[in-house]
Amino acid sequence: MSVTIALVDDDRNILTSVSIALQAEGFATRVYSDGETALKALVDNPPDLAVLDVKMPRMDGMELLRRLRERSELPVIFLTSKDEELDEALGLAMGADDYISKPFSQRLLIARIRAILRRAELRATPSDAEPQTPEAAQIVRGRLAMDPARHRVTWDGKDVTLTVTEFMILEALAQRPGVVKSRNQLMDVAYQDDIYVDDRTIDSHIKRLRRKFRQVDTEFKGIETLYGVGYRFGEE
Known part of the structure; x- marks a missing residue:
């Protein structure tokens, strides 16, 4: 099709x-x-x-x-x-x-x-021809749970709906809590094929990620900014 x-x-x-x-x-x-x-x-x-x-x-x-x-x-x-x-x-x-x-x-x-x-x-759900253990594919970081196979994110058990690009940026941060990812590193994750985007693009996606999480938790501070360096997923 x-x-x-x-x-x-x-x-x-x-x-x-x-x-x-x-x-x-x-x-x-x-x-x-x-x-x-x-x-x-x-x-x-x-x-x-x-x-x-x-x-x-x-x-x-x-x-x-x-x-x-x-x-x-x-x-x-x-x-x-x-x-x-x-x-x-x-x-x-x-x-x-x-x-x-x-x-x-x-x-x-x-x-x-x-x-x-x-x-x-x-981010699509794998077909039956690609079996895998769902638990092994999930990322759990404190109150955050990500299921890449189902493109599902929850915070404290509450669903947070993300676009494809937002999901990939969050996944890159959550894979290594506490480790700073520069804007260039996040651009490499989110944009392939040598496609150029500027810093503002990543900053805008981060702002929207925070806004979505604050809709389910007004005190959300999971994504930290290190000015002049980049972003990291905060260790709890």
Whole structure:
């Protein structure tokens, strides 16, 4: 079955050209020209990944992403213009897995899509042909429990829903409590294929991770910042 990518943009030229490029790479595509129409479709019949533009009629990309994250952790790539740095930061803080600045190369977009889909596949439940002991795959660090096979995270037994990128960053920190991971190390974990992202990207994901954990524990302090060095998962 083909992997399905949803494209949401009010620019018909972008929808057409990107859709053709993706189909040539073996992807199935769905296209939407406004956020309001896209929201219902993305929730009712989720694709494997969505690419969202910022400026659209009826509902812009920011509002679409916000409402989508209330109901789904669908992988999302956020499109923004080069002069919209604030939008980039907000998009990541709201839960986008990645962002690309316009104008962008289709080759870069396809590389980013493949990288995120691979990360999502790593988090998928293994098939019966790949038996493993569930307990052995889990990571338990004090009040934190992570089950990579099921892409499940709990804190004090309460579920915390994470995007694919957020999960991989937290997993890298939780694997070695107390050990500091630099931003570059976390970028290597979260972004493959020599894809460049800047420090702000990792910082935005960390902020959103903390925000999600504080929704179930207002006193959450599990992810510590060492200014000028990086981040670590605190030992309890």
